[in-house]
Amino acid sequence: MWLAMSDLPAEGRRLTFDDQAIWTGPLKEFGIPCTILTPLKAELFVLPHEGDGVRGCLVRGTIRGEVSLPCNRCAEDAKVVINSEFETFEPFPVEQDDDAGAQERINIDDIPDEEVVRVKDGVAQFNPQALLWEEFSLALPVKPLCRPDCKGLCPVCGHNQNKGSCSCAAEEGDPRLAALRLFTPTKKQ
Numbered sequence: 001m002w003l004a005m006s007d008l009p010a011e012g013r014r015l016t017f018d019d020q021a022i023w024t025g026p027l028k029e030f031g032i033p034c035t036i037l038t039p040l041k042a043e044l045f046v047l048p049h050e051g052d053g054v055r056g057c058l059v060r061g062t063i064r065g066e067v068s069l070p071c072n073r074c075a076e077d078a079k080v081v082i083n084s085e086f087e088t089f090e091p092f093p094v095e096q097d098d099d100a101g102a103q104e105r106i107n108i109d110d111i112p113d114e115e116v117v118r119v120k121d122g123v124a125q126f127n128p129q130a131l132l133w134e135e136f137s138l139a140l141p142v143k144p145l146c147r148p149d150c151k152g153l154c155p156v157c158g159h160n161q162n163k164g165s166c167s168c169a170a171e172e173g174d175p176r177l178a179a180l181r182l183f184t185p186t187k188k189q
Contacts, residue, residue: 005048005057005124012047012058015128026133033070034140040065040082042132048124049089056091056117057126063136072143073152074160084139090117090131092124
């Protein structure tokens with residue numbers, strides 16, 4: 001979905017996105033084990049900018065909803081609330097002079113579909129779906145947890161330690177570091 005910047009008023013435009021395909025398509029494409037629990041909703045304010053030799057658009061937005069991801073420690077479902085606010089400036093690609101002084105033309109076919117901005121046939125365009133996917137993926141936690149005190153899985157048998165202990169013996173650690181276990185930390189005064 002590309003929006004021509006010439007179609008946006010100078011004072012900007014508010015856009016609302018609640019089509020879940022914006023997120024479910026890339027989640028499936030990239031094999032991310034994420035399930036949308038509460039429909040995601042995004043709101044954008046897009047303000048075109050042209051001046052000071054810079055062309056682009058200022059985008060302010062929010063993404064809200066709830067998803068489920070595998071817990072980083074025990075692999076059970078971890079509920080994650082997405083409540084992301086962002087602001088970004090997306091500059092449009094420009095033609096640049098090469099060393100010979102000739103203009104280098106930007107080939108629109110060289111710009112991937114995931115790009116947020118482009119210039120096609122002299123028209124500056126903005127792809128809100130690409131920006132929303134980018135901001136959504138940044139809002140996901142790197143290490144989601146089902147709960148802050150998740151005990152994880154037993155490294156020996158794989159038992160979920162949140163559901164009780166297993167009969168595996170506790171590992172003593174690397175025997176080469178045994179001498180360090182004799183030291184006790186001292187408190188600073």
